[in-house]
Amino acid sequence: MKNFLFLGAALLALPCSSAWAQGPVSGTVTDARTGLVLPGATVLLDGAASAATDAAGTFSIPAVPAGAHELRVTFLGYEPLVQPVRGQVAAQRLASPLRPGGVLTGEALVTASRANDRTATAYTNVSKEQLQARNFGQDLPYLLDQTPSVVVTSDAGAGVGYTDIRIRGTSNTGINMTINGVPLNDAESHGSFLINLPDLASSINSLQVQRGVGTSQNGGAAFGASINISTLENRREAYGETQNSVGSFGTWKNNVSFGTGLLNGHFTVDGRLSRIKSDGYMNRAASDLKSYYFAAGYQQKSTLLKFITFSGREKTYQAWNGVPEPALTGDRTLAQQFADNYALSDADAERVLREGRRYSFYTYDNQTDNYQQNHYQLHLTQGLGADWNLGAALHLTRGFGYYENYQAAQALTDYGLADVIIGVDTITATNLINRKWLDNYFYGGTFALNYQPRANDAFQATVGGAWNQFVNDHYGEVIWAQYASNGPIRQRYYFNDARKTDYHAYARATWQVAPRLGVYADAQVRHIAYNLDGLEEGLVDVRTRARYTFFNPKAGVTFSPTAGQQLYASYAVGQREPVRADFTDRPAGQPLPRAERLDDIEVGYRFAQPEATVLGPHTALRLEANYFYMRYRNQLVATGQLDAVGTPLRTNVGRSYRTGLELTGSASANDKVSLSSTLTLSRNRVLDYRQILFDSNFAPVVSAETRPSAISYSPAVVSAHTLEGQPLKGLRVALLYKTVSRQYLDNSASEDRRLRPYQVLDLRLRYTIRPAWVKEIELGLLVNNVLNREYVANGYTYGNLDAAGQQLNYNFYYPQATRNFLASVGMKF
Template sequence: MKLINKSILTAVITLSTASVYYAQQTQDTVQAKSKDIDEVILRGVTDIAKDRKTPVAASTIKAAQLAERLGNQELPEILNTTPSVYATKSGGGFGDGGLTIRGFETRNIAVMVNGMPVNDMEGGAVYFSNWTGLADVTSTLQVQRGLGSSKLAIASVGGTVNFLTRSADMKKGGVIRLGVGNDDYLKTSFSYNTGKSKDGVSASFLMSRQAGGTYIENTNYESYAYFFALGYEINKKHNLQFTVTSAPQWHDQRTFAPTIQNYIRYNPNNDGTPYRKYNSDFGYYTDASGNRVALANRSNYYAKPVMMLNWDWTMSEKSKLSTVLYMSNGRGGGTGELGKVGGNGITNFTDASGHFNYDAIFAANAAVNLNTAGAGSTLVRRSNINSHNWYGILANFQHKINDNWNFSVGTDDRYYYGYHYQVLTDLYGGAGYKDNANKNIATPRIVNALYDYKKLNWNPFGGKMAPAEDQIGYSNDGEVLWYSGFAQVEYTKDKLSAFLQGSVSNQGYQRIDNYVVDGSITPKGQTVNTKTGFKNIFGYNIKGGANYNINEQHNVFANLGFYSKQPFLNSVYPSNQQFINPYLTNEKISSAEIGYGFRSAKFTANVNVYRTQWKDRWLRKTSQTFQLADGSTTTGYSEINGITEVHQGVEFDGVYKPNRFIEVQGMFSWGDYYYKGNASVASFDDNNNPVTLANASGNTLYLDKVKVGGSSNNSIPQMTASLGLTIKPVKDLNIFGTWRYVGKLYSTIDAGTFTNVSAQEKGVLKLPDFNLFDVGFSYKIRLQNEAQYFTIGANVYNLFDKIYISDSATSIFGTDQIKDTKDPDNGKTWEQAGRMYNGIATGNRAYFGFGTTWAATLSFNF
């Protein structure tokens, strides 16, 4: 489930009055004085790159652009005109989109708020469905590609995404905003800042609600956000700020990528084209009044309240200490089916429209006698709970040695405890669910307590966990202890600026399985206990770089770094078991980059060349369908050891302003991402049983020279481009349009496919290139009071309703044989059977991008 990193994401929604203020000044000031400690290359813990000083590739987006162009898109989509960035809506549910930078997915991108990392401490994932308020309180969004400038020991393999939010001492005023859009999208928000009083007290708060549906069938959602910051400037040396924020939400999903042939088969128009809105993760039942009612099988819900206290201490003109204490208690989970009825899973109850026939499921469940039936003999909807408590401290001390040298040292320490178990959310017409998963209980038990996933949790202290008697399926906890220290030295003189930084960290992992009996023996003869004990893993990174300003127009920079990265918790304890991975090792990432910048009154441009190598990567690939050696199929997951990836490429971005009425923005990125050497793989069904795959040649995964695709249902492009035009014909009117191109788009690797050499020779499936066009406008209506004005705006996305595949989960080629004894074309190739769409075999599972969508906003500033 998508929950964690949600961690502090709003948490940090105002790291500190001073640090945020300084970071904003960094963006607004083109030139800086090296003698000012607040004008160092990398300031505080925010580590925002400064133009023509910090030697990293960076792109910056301001709050005005977010408000003007985001509309009802996913938050990461605002980055799609940034080189080497690919953000999609993935399955299409609210907040379910994916993000890659330089071919690396979110779990290997450091997402930060005011310099504080928020990636999930167990698996590194970041989900944006719980951060609806973030777009409203962000003043600056910066993307640093590559290892970046952050001093912390974080997973910035592909890059860093840093949200800088407003602080409590903003200028007095407020904003009321209303947004509408396709599929009943409605968003309302109200924010107000008191300004700083004579006593140094200030406050800022925001409340918002967003609801409706997305372009996809049955993806309704409801999301709220609240944010409150209270600041107190005790004196010129001491500044305190308290922040509390959360964004409770629920949303129905599409998590399974349908086959292209099902998009076509279930098109209501029956015209041979794909029905892009098709969602196979819901169905219909008939209520007491005879109405056909939609019911989702897959949904997500979460609340991630965060409280934090920041203290900034200006010790002297040369020294400064920033400290943040924070607490984050996340509660929520994701729903799906559990069990079978009459030996049939939920996909056996599909109606003629390609949706679940809940009337048939309800009837089958009602006929089951739970007193005599075996465990798992009813088909129900469960929720996988993924809650956590997270506590941390982040401190950074900065000192100016002289006019040219600065240094900083600090610590980033965290404690995390994650709770993972299942509860029931719908019995689907049955009397209960019979569960025998808890090995500490001798006989199966019938459970029928239900938990409503649409009941939002507003408790800022976290709320209650389900009692043990209501838990089913599994119940395990993850405990993480994180200690780290970092140091940095900077040099600035005349045209040269340089930095060297390093960090060390210890991550301690413990897995606690509440359903395991202490001293039990696994099928492999291993003795396991409820608690594994902590496994401590040491890691470090070191990186540095230099920038040289040749003159006022030209600059060059270079950076390089090495990162010994600790694996995630599921790598330490693979296969959901209580023993340590025998192949456990740190992942090694090395990166190098050179860049050139040009600045003039009308034209600015950047060119970067980079290469990153990632060795000893461990990957769990979920949601797979396996063809087994006995001819049957099953679903499950694979665990892959010893992956080596190479990511290299060239990037360009530029802005041309011929006059004050016209601005042209452009970018181009070309990459070459591929696997180097082969890897080892082990595959399991959904019950953690090892499986033997058809046509597999042992446990080798043949990946050498195969292009890098995503690790789940997402795809990765290796060529992107965009061209944007903004016209300002009169004061306060902006008219804009963007063309975007995506090419060299490769599907995810399918572990069940690449277990033989022939698949390696074919490589991963390349999807069709596509072009998209977006347009929009915004206009300010000013009142007599200059501080008061209305803003109206509108955006149309995918203007020409382009049909395109944004993500794919499989690599089936037209020359591959159809292997399904129930299929009349069994034994033929997809091409021979004429089952191709736009050059792609229709047996591939994929997500189509949204068709034409729109959003409009009206806001009043006062």
Template sequence: MKLINKSILTAVITLSTASVYYAQQVQDTATAKSKDIEEVILRGVTDIAKDRKTPVAVSTIKAAQIIERLGNQELPEILNTTPSVYATKSGGGFGDGGITMRGFESRNIAIMVNGMPVNDMEGGTVYFSNWTGLSDVTSTLQVQRGLGSSKLAIASVGGTINFLTRSADMKRGGVIRLGVGNNDYLKTSFAYNTGKSENGWSTSFLMSRQAGGTYIENTDYESYAYYFALGWEPNKKHNFQFTLTSAPQWHDQRTYAPTIANYIKFNPDQDGTPYRQYNSDFGYYTDATGRKVALANRANYYAKPVMMLNWDWTMSEKSKLSTVLYMSNGRGGGVGDLGKVGGKSITSFYDNMGHFNYDAIFAANQGVNVGTAAPGSTLIRRASINSHNWYGILANFQHKINDNWNFSIGTDDRYYYGYHYQVISDLYGASGYKEGGNANVNPYVVNKIYDYKKLSWNPFGGKTAPLNEQVGYSNDGEVLWYSAFGQIEYSKNNLSAFLQGSVSNQSYQRIDNFVKDGSTLKGQTVHTKTGFKDLFGYNIKGGANYNIDSHHNVFANIGYYSKQPFMNSVYPNNQQLLNSNLTNEKIFSAEVGYGFRSPKLNANVNLYRTEWKDRWLRRGGMQFEVADPTAPNGVGIITGYSEISGVTQVHMGIEVDAVYKPFAFLDIDGMFSLGDYKYKGNANGTNFDDNNNPLGTTSTLYLDGVKVGGSSSNSIPQFTASLGATIKPVKDLNIYGTWRYVGELYSSIDATTFSKIENQAKGTLKLPDYNLFDLGISYKIRLKDTSKYFTIGANVYNLFDTTYISDGATNNHVKTLGDFNNNQQQYDAYINNPDNFYKGIDRTNRVYFGFGRTWTANLSFNF
């Protein structure tokens, strides 16, 4: 590890902070309550951690900070000054950002909206492009690292992120906002709250639109957001809140991480530096007027409306029942290529600037007689549909036994049906595409095109394409989820404690519409419907907090999860066969913490350890060698993923955060987190292409003792720090800046690399450390009526335009003499050539560079 300047590190430890304590936050005391949170959210089923009472590591961000500082960044990036959190833009497309917490990725972090889980029920994933509207309607964002305080049967291995939206009964008023920024970023929004009427009715709504591009080449997007809340409180015993929100969008993407060598090779300036904007997932074609037009091969489009009806019933002074009915019907998918033309995949058609030569693809496709050609003989762009219908009920009964004891019991029940199939998004000049993989229909030609830029606003429609217009694959996933939970709490004087447990049954069924019912696969009879497979899981956790005095408190928590695996582990290899080695994942976690509170300084220290056994994961964004007679050496390269099972990980670390307010006009905040995340034992992997076709290759992954890396192209840091300050030289003027350091950053694990035992000693590739600085300013212009005011602001991200690698996809270490079969001459030629390296790592590594300097400016009017 490279050491940071000792004086800086000392300052970080002394003045460190999590997001929980920012300039807008009121200083907590021993008797402080979370009223600022509870007064503006839907409270019934949300588990809000309270300072100096709930024994978990927690950070809280208010709406003012999100509005002031987020700008055109990815939504998770607002959490980057929180200990053990690492959020990046990943490939750089709108909403494509990723997040890790304590070394665990988003599929193993519980993402919630008003206490309702929103992680995908088949694979646990969360696509933040579906939730961009939350930045406009979130009143409070709470992050609980580790086990968290949620009573639900959710496996918050890394932690819990809960977006708490505004309730309908906020005070009367509205706001109009306008934002502009780099790459034609433009955002407009309007919101209004009616306040509560005399007979208990209230309404809140918001509408917004943003469009433009990101820092990366050809990543245009268009996104809308709407939010509507209707509240009714007929009396003191009943409170009803209905909410509807969605953020329909389309955006062009960069999903494949280029090599460092290609970033440099395809720099238009040819100055030997990386062209950070480079995107290898698009190209150009010549239209009828002779004009060159950009065309994306990778894109995403989605609309995910969520409707919730909350009912809080105060049954008596001691009892309360909170119930939520919800529905989430998502529609959309992702765009990529399918098929070959002349035996060539799309990667055979790059031009001399590293983009696709669509004129050549169009010409090759036009030369194919689709009717007589073999299936898959044209190269097209497909849209992989990933739609779903999701319904649920969440109920929580709370009862106060006496002044010291209370308990709660409840249930979380869900039904989910997912639609997964492919349709044609662009024929790339072909007359059609012949599908031959549907065992229930003879090979058929499809030429119907679905435009991904035409957003679907209908949350109730079923499949949008008949079977004879589907290509590639067509399978559905059906999930039934039943769970019960209970919690007992004790609080007296300076001691508070809880014990919580939950049980759940997850039932999975896979339906493959391309499989012939009663056919034989690997010697077994398979059916279009597999039938449901029930998986039982449970968790138990407990903790206690003790307030030593008005300044000091200590806490501890411990928990064990038996977590059901995701659906693609239950039915691996994308086939109708049940996993014969199916087992629950086991997670054991323990944590201790210390807090200090005073009028000028707040500080926290946490120590944690989590062990995760029998983990299953999918590693995407990989390259595989396959037989290709058209290639010069008979070997071709395709992209795909690997399913990896039997993984054990051990994560432990320390977190420090604090805020210091030496003067009324100055807040200083910072944080420091250091982790040690390693794999324990070896694992097994099976490989597939991007269209879910098994490649017939399996391997043992030699991971024992190797540092933990992410899946796909996300990296995991094990050392982060930040230091920030907010200055208020005059009333209503805020000037703020943040320094952030990322170190011990490890690339994604590469299943291909670690299938060779000799690479185990080399370990996961460590990427270069980096420092970033952000700067912002905001000023309120108050009118004579003080309830009305304008706010102007601006933010500059990566102020010094630092070039850095945010994520890595491969583990290509600097070669040794042994890699050249001890040929000294070849090794010397390699090691002495600076063109083979970038900041000490091999240029053949595939990475994502972080964005250069970007900016936003905004103007708003509150009334």
């Protein structure tokens, strides 16, 4: 730590080059047709990424050296804009209108699935620079914490390790995620486990969050939102970068990135190596994460070809069981109830109260999750004349790994082992260590044919589709047993294999009927075949045959009353198949899960005034209001319980809905100060909730009555606010404030099974200098939870009736870290 502080002080003392004597260049990037600002556009000075537009569409380059330069502005789905700039002492301000189009950006697949101002949907663009500003080593959900309707949580408590994101109350199993147009969600669980791709944010060049059903995507339907990630950036100039962070709970992040720039006018090579380690806020919640990214590209005239491979390997101590309620409250009666339920020794029962909110149930030293995921993608973008282009990709994802688990007093017969007879004693149970394995392949191809006329962009269209297959083996091994019985080495006690085939096609078009009026239509047909054979843990037969065919139409209309204003409305249908756990883990006696359907209505208003003279010169203002009504049929909602590997158990509810209002606004002045805020007010209800209780033998007892109730994990109020200023040249100071209202752990809306509201304030400092011997040095400091709040962001519950018919509840929580910090040093060469 002393060395780190010494290095920071030395860097602050470095002399700056004469470039500081030059004047700044700033501007606003807008849509040339509507006048709406474009947040997240990339601004390059002489081919090097120099800035990105903020929420108000503005950018600023602090100093431009003397002489002639080229300013290039790019934004996905728009033609690049090149502007000459000459360095001078006086400040310069530019207007940068972009025209829709953008043939051969290298991102034809990404463009085809992204929303824009013509698609009448709610979305947020996040640029590479915006991600880098928050990227101190925490997982991607934490970098999106300030976007509308988002709630994030971390099992280990500090944002490193297993993290989760919910948007509009929908967990990541209902959030469609793609990387370069290729599905990332696990085909069986629908989850996107970003822990398998640590430091992915360092390779992202742009990201879009769509809320609601959104546009047709590759992979499963979006049931609350979609996150569309692009890493396809082609940087024309050679570069080298490194970022190193250190912080609380033994957290370290180190990475190095490089790129050759454009070689011989045709070739590019980019790469990254990363490592992130953390002990975690929770006891015994350490993470050791490694990843790489490599891309090689070729371009010539109307052809772009790019091969990308990236991989992540994680080893984490299991923290997914959370903390029992008495560890937070200190209630000795509940602590004894917990100890009795889990057959804890007196010493372990006392440890619950002693460790408190950082308690970990596990003590076995190798109670770890070990998994590796390798991704391979081959992308082709081919121009087909002046108005057409084709984007296509082949992909393969290879995943394999296990989690190791110590378990006490396990029945030998559950593991295919014979009882052990020693003398006159018959031993029927043993302590043992098992490993539960996943071994899978996901492969397929995607395409998008885009019509983007250059002469007249009033009508644009895309036809696309994909074929994907997922093959997954699930099996368990006993690697040690106190009484091994007749078991061989690595006794395999269950095995099942799954095969899922998914193919779909879609067509989408936008038509500018009049200069101010546009219409949008989108239709998708998707077919899924899922086969599962074999035995699950406990020797349960999980044979499943499921077939689904979905038709998902979408339509919208936009109207621009004046430049910089837009009204929009859309209707979209999303249908989604159940996940694996819905089939294999449903309670005894419950029917097979049914597919879900979502009818989504979005109505909104956007206002953007890049030069708001009311607030003063060079001041940008942006406002947006979006109303949503999401009506579900057979929605699969979390019951509050988890299965053996921490996956939430779900059940169909006949009728439910989410409705609310999302308000966002931002204002900035001369790049000296900016304020952005988002507020979501929502109502989330199950209309015909029927409570299911369990008796003392955990057999279901179904309540006869139905009633309206709140949907679990769905806060009524979520807000995020960022105030950022530049008090000194090169120094940026930001305050980030997040609020989340009450959430329920199940669908009963019971006050004794809920998460309390919480508010979190973070502080971020970034200081950039440009000495003569290196392009840029940035020193950063992120202080999380400045006010030192003890809050809980997630949890689960289960319960049963005791012999007297009294309901017993077991609540578990995921406490988040108290005040902590991450400090970083980044260098660009």
